[in-house]
Amino acid sequence: MLVDNLHEVQYNIKIACEKAGRKQEEVTLITVSKTKPISMIEQLYEVGIRKFGENKVQDLIDKYEAMQKDIEWHMIGHLQRNKVKYIVDKVAMIHSVDSLRLAEEISKEAVKKQLTVSILIEVNVAGEQTKFGYAIDETEEAVRLFSKLPGLRVKGLMTSAPYVVDPEENRKYFRSLRQLCVDINSKNIDNVCMDSLSMGMTNDYIVAIEEGATLVRVGTAIFGERNYNK
Ligand SMILES: *Cc1c(COP(=O)(O)O)cnc(C)c1O
Numbered sequence: 001m002l003v004d005n006l007h008e009v010q011y012n013i014k015i016a017c018e019k020a021g022r023k024q025e026e027v028t029l030i031t032v033s034k035t036k037p038i039s040m041i042e043q044l045y046e047v048g049i050r051k052f053g054e055n056k057v058q059d060l061i062d063k064y065e066a067m068q069k070d071i072e073w074h075m076i077g078h079l080q081r082n083k084v085k086y087i088v089d090k091v092a093m094i095h096s097v098d099s100l101r102l103a104e105e106i107s108k109e110a111v112k113k114q115l116t117v118s119i120l121i122e123v124n125v126a127g128e129q130t131k132f133g134y135a136i137d138e139t140e141e142a143v144r145l146f147s148k149l150p151g152l153r154v155k156g157l158m159t160s161a162p163y164v165v166d167p168e169e170n171r172k173y174f175r176s177l178r179q180l181c182v183d184i185n186s187k188n189i190d191n192v193c194m195d196s197l198s199m200g201m202t203n204d205y206i207v208a209i210e211e212g213a214t215l216v217r218v219g220t221a222i223f224g225e226r227n228y229n230k
Helices: 002-020 038-046 057-066 081-087 100-112 136-146 167-185 205-210
Strands: 028-032 051-054 072-075 093-097 117-122 152-158 196-198 215-218
Touching (some): 057 072, 057 081, 100 117, 100 152, 152 167
Parallel strands (some): 093 117, 117 152
Protein backbone atom coordinates (compact mmCIF):
# COMPACT_ATOMS: atom_id res chain seq x y z
CA MET A 1 0.00 0.00 0.00
CA LEU A 2 2.46 2.56 1.30
CA VAL A 3 5.09 1.74 -1.27
CA ASP A 4 2.50 1.61 -4.06
CA ASN A 5 1.34 5.07 -3.05
CA LEU A 6 4.91 6.30 -3.10
CA HIS A 7 5.47 4.91 -6.56
CA GLU A 8 2.30 6.55 -7.80
CA VAL A 9 3.42 9.94 -6.46
CA GLN A 10 6.89 9.46 -7.96
CA TYR A 11 5.27 8.57 -11.28
CA ASN A 12 3.05 11.66 -11.16
CA ILE A 13 6.09 13.82 -10.47
CA LYS A 14 7.87 12.32 -13.44
CA ILE A 15 4.90 12.97 -15.74
CA ALA A 16 4.44 16.52 -14.41
CA CYS A 17 8.12 17.23 -15.10
CA GLU A 18 7.85 15.88 -18.63
CA LYS A 19 4.73 17.92 -19.27
CA ALA A 20 6.42 21.05 -17.97
CA GLY A 21 9.64 20.39 -19.89
CA ARG A 22 11.61 20.12 -16.67
CA LYS A 23 14.24 17.62 -15.64
CA GLN A 24 13.08 15.18 -12.99
CA GLU A 25 16.18 15.92 -10.90
CA GLU A 26 14.95 19.48 -10.49
CA VAL A 27 12.13 18.30 -8.26
CA THR A 28 12.72 16.73 -4.88
CA LEU A 29 10.00 14.85 -3.05
CA ILE A 30 9.82 15.42 0.69
CA THR A 31 7.65 12.68 2.16
CA VAL A 32 5.71 14.26 4.99
CA SER A 33 5.63 11.69 7.78
CA LYS A 34 4.07 13.87 10.48
CA THR A 35 1.82 11.92 12.87
CA LYS A 36 2.90 8.66 11.22
CA PRO A 37 4.78 5.88 13.02
CA ILE A 38 8.43 4.88 12.68
CA SER A 39 7.34 1.56 11.16
CA MET A 40 5.99 3.38 8.11
CA ILE A 41 9.09 5.55 7.81
CA GLU A 42 11.17 2.36 7.91
CA GLN A 43 9.20 0.87 5.02
CA LEU A 44 9.93 3.92 2.91
CA TYR A 45 13.54 3.98 4.02
CA GLU A 46 13.87 0.42 2.76
CA VAL A 47 12.84 1.46 -0.74
CA GLY A 48 15.30 4.32 -0.78
CA ILE A 49 13.47 7.33 0.64
CA ARG A 50 15.80 9.60 2.61
CA LYS A 51 13.94 12.91 2.87
CA PHE A 52 11.18 13.26 5.41
CA GLY A 53 9.18 16.26 6.57
CA GLU A 54 7.92 16.82 10.11
CA ASN A 55 6.06 19.77 11.58
CA LYS A 56 6.59 19.25 15.31
CA VAL A 57 9.92 19.52 17.09
CA GLN A 58 9.40 16.64 19.49
CA ASP A 59 8.28 14.24 16.75
CA LEU A 60 11.21 15.25 14.58
CA ILE A 61 13.64 14.58 17.43
CA ASP A 62 12.04 11.23 18.31
CA LYS A 63 12.16 10.07 14.71
CA TYR A 64 15.67 11.41 14.22
CA GLU A 65 16.84 9.39 17.22
CA ALA A 66 15.04 6.24 16.07
CA MET A 67 16.09 6.24 12.44
CA GLN A 68 19.29 5.90 10.41
CA LYS A 69 21.49 8.95 10.34
CA ASP A 70 21.64 9.30 6.56
CA ILE A 71 18.08 10.64 6.55
CA GLU A 72 17.46 14.31 5.77
CA TRP A 73 14.87 15.77 8.08
CA HIS A 74 12.96 18.80 6.89
CA MET A 75 11.22 21.04 9.42
CA ILE A 76 8.08 22.24 7.69
CA GLY A 77 5.90 23.49 10.54
CA HIS A 78 5.74 26.66 12.60
CA LEU A 79 8.80 26.72 14.84
CA GLN A 80 8.97 28.33 18.27
CA ARG A 81 12.17 30.13 19.10
CA ASN A 82 12.75 28.29 22.37
CA LYS A 83 12.85 24.99 20.47
CA VAL A 84 15.33 25.98 17.79
CA LYS A 85 18.28 24.74 19.84
CA TYR A 86 16.97 21.16 19.81
CA ILE A 87 16.85 20.81 16.05
CA VAL A 88 19.43 23.02 14.32
CA ASP A 89 21.93 20.18 14.25
CA LYS A 90 19.35 17.59 13.13
CA VAL A 91 17.64 19.21 10.16
CA ALA A 92 18.70 19.47 6.54
CA MET A 93 16.48 22.50 6.06
CA ILE A 94 13.97 24.63 7.92
CA HIS A 95 11.19 25.50 5.46
CA SER A 96 9.06 27.59 7.76
CA VAL A 97 11.05 30.64 8.83
CA ASP A 98 8.39 33.29 9.30
CA SER A 99 9.95 36.05 11.44
CA LEU A 100 13.19 37.91 11.94
CA ARG A 101 13.27 36.87 15.58
CA LEU A 102 13.12 33.22 14.57
CA ALA A 103 15.86 33.72 11.96
CA GLU A 104 18.03 35.43 14.58
CA GLU A 105 17.54 32.55 16.98
CA ILE A 106 18.48 30.00 14.30
CA SER A 107 21.53 32.09 13.50
CA LYS A 108 22.55 32.27 17.16
CA GLU A 109 22.25 28.51 17.68
CA ALA A 110 23.97 27.75 14.37
CA VAL A 111 26.95 29.93 15.29
CA LYS A 112 27.12 28.30 18.71
CA LYS A 113 27.24 24.85 17.12
CA GLN A 114 29.41 25.99 14.20
CA LEU A 115 26.85 25.06 11.58
CA THR A 116 25.36 26.64 8.52
CA VAL A 117 21.63 26.05 8.54
CA SER A 118 19.70 26.09 5.27
CA ILE A 119 16.42 27.91 5.54
CA LEU A 120 13.48 28.94 3.42
CA ILE A 121 11.34 31.98 4.05
CA GLU A 122 7.69 31.16 4.45
CA VAL A 123 5.41 33.35 2.37
CA ASN A 124 1.68 33.63 2.91
CA VAL A 125 0.97 34.04 -0.79
CA ALA A 126 -2.80 34.04 -0.51
CA GLY A 127 -2.82 36.39 2.48
CA GLU A 128 -4.78 33.92 4.61
CA GLN A 129 -5.52 35.13 8.15
CA THR A 130 -4.90 31.74 9.70
CA LYS A 131 -1.46 31.19 8.18
CA PHE A 132 2.04 32.12 9.16
CA GLY A 133 4.47 33.68 6.74
CA TYR A 134 5.49 36.96 5.19
CA ALA A 135 3.27 38.92 2.86
CA ILE A 136 4.62 39.03 -0.68
CA ASP A 137 5.60 42.70 -0.36
CA GLU A 138 7.51 42.09 2.91
CA THR A 139 9.56 39.18 1.65
CA GLU A 140 12.41 41.01 -0.06
CA GLU A 141 13.11 42.99 3.09
CA ALA A 142 13.16 39.73 5.07
CA VAL A 143 15.64 38.23 2.60
CA ARG A 144 17.87 41.29 3.00
CA LEU A 145 17.82 41.08 6.79
CA PHE A 146 18.25 37.31 6.96
CA SER A 147 21.14 37.36 4.50
CA LYS A 148 23.21 39.35 6.98
CA LEU A 149 22.87 36.78 9.73
CA PRO A 150 25.79 34.40 10.28
CA GLY A 151 25.30 30.64 10.32
CA LEU A 152 22.26 30.78 8.14
CA ARG A 153 21.75 30.40 4.41
CA VAL A 154 18.58 31.59 2.68
CA LYS A 155 17.97 28.96 0.00
CA GLY A 156 14.59 30.08 -1.24
CA LEU A 157 10.91 30.46 -0.49
CA MET A 158 8.18 28.22 0.81
CA THR A 159 4.42 28.43 0.83
CA SER A 160 1.39 26.42 1.78
CA ALA A 161 -1.35 27.32 -0.65
CA PRO A 162 -4.99 27.41 0.47
CA TYR A 163 -6.94 24.21 0.76
CA VAL A 164 -8.96 24.00 -2.42
CA VAL A 165 -10.90 21.28 -4.21
CA ASP A 166 -9.59 22.21 -7.64
CA PRO A 167 -5.78 22.58 -7.58
CA GLU A 168 -5.97 24.89 -10.60
CA GLU A 169 -7.16 27.57 -8.18
CA ASN A 170 -3.71 27.56 -6.60
CA ARG A 171 -1.78 27.94 -9.84
CA LYS A 172 -1.76 31.74 -9.51
CA TYR A 173 -0.23 31.49 -6.02
CA PHE A 174 2.53 29.16 -7.13
CA ARG A 175 3.21 31.42 -10.06
CA SER A 176 3.49 34.47 -7.82
CA LEU A 177 5.86 32.71 -5.43
CA ARG A 178 8.11 31.77 -8.32
CA GLN A 179 7.97 35.30 -9.73
CA LEU A 180 8.80 36.71 -6.30
CA CYS A 181 11.85 34.45 -6.13
CA VAL A 182 12.99 35.54 -9.61
CA ASP A 183 12.47 39.21 -8.71
CA ILE A 184 14.44 38.97 -5.48
CA ASN A 185 17.27 37.05 -7.15
CA SER A 186 17.50 39.78 -9.79
CA LYS A 187 18.35 42.31 -7.06
CA ASN A 188 21.73 40.65 -6.57
CA ILE A 189 21.61 40.84 -2.82
CA ASP A 190 24.96 39.85 -1.29
CA ASN A 191 25.04 36.28 -0.09
CA VAL A 192 21.66 35.44 -1.64
CA CYS A 193 21.08 32.87 -4.34
CA MET A 194 17.64 31.43 -3.96
CA ASP A 195 17.23 28.25 -5.97
CA SER A 196 14.62 26.43 -3.91
CA LEU A 197 10.86 26.75 -4.10
CA SER A 198 9.05 24.56 -1.60
CA MET A 199 5.44 24.41 -2.74
CA GLY A 200 2.84 21.78 -3.49
CA MET A 201 1.19 19.24 -1.21
CA THR A 202 -1.02 16.18 -1.83
CA ASN A 203 -3.76 18.22 -3.44
CA ASP A 204 -1.72 20.45 -5.67
CA TYR A 205 1.83 19.17 -6.15
CA ILE A 206 1.34 18.52 -9.85
CA VAL A 207 0.29 22.12 -10.50
CA ALA A 208 3.11 23.33 -8.25
CA ILE A 209 5.66 21.38 -10.32
CA GLU A 210 4.24 22.87 -13.50
CA GLU A 211 4.80 26.28 -11.92
CA GLY A 212 8.40 25.64 -10.88
CA ALA A 213 8.41 23.87 -7.49
CA THR A 214 11.78 22.33 -6.63
CA LEU A 215 10.60 20.76 -3.37
CA VAL A 216 7.16 19.21 -3.02
CA ARG A 217 5.90 18.18 0.41
CA VAL A 218 3.56 15.22 0.12
CA GLY A 219 2.01 13.41 3.07
CA THR A 220 -1.53 12.12 2.64
CA ALA A 221 -1.08 10.76 -0.90
CA ILE A 222 1.67 8.49 0.43
CA PHE A 223 0.77 7.74 4.03
CA GLY A 224 -3.02 8.04 3.86
CA GLU A 225 -5.17 10.33 5.96
CA ARG A 226 -3.80 11.55 9.28
CA ASN A 227 -5.63 10.81 12.50
CA TYR A 228 -5.06 13.57 15.04
CA ASN A 229 -7.28 12.05 17.75
CA LYS A 230 -4.98 9.24 18.76
C1 LIG B 1 1.10 18.43 6.51
C2 LIG B 1 1.87 19.31 5.64
C3 LIG B 1 2.15 18.94 4.31
C4 LIG B 1 1.64 17.67 3.67
O1 LIG B 1 0.27 17.79 3.42
P1 LIG B 1 -0.55 16.66 2.62
O2 LIG B 1 -1.76 17.36 2.19
O3 LIG B 1 -0.81 15.57 3.60
O4 LIG B 1 0.30 16.20 1.50
C5 LIG B 1 2.93 19.79 3.55
N1 LIG B 1 3.40 20.95 4.06
C6 LIG B 1 3.15 21.33 5.32
C7 LIG B 1 3.71 22.63 5.81
C8 LIG B 1 2.37 20.53 6.15
O5 LIG B 1 2.13 20.94 7.40
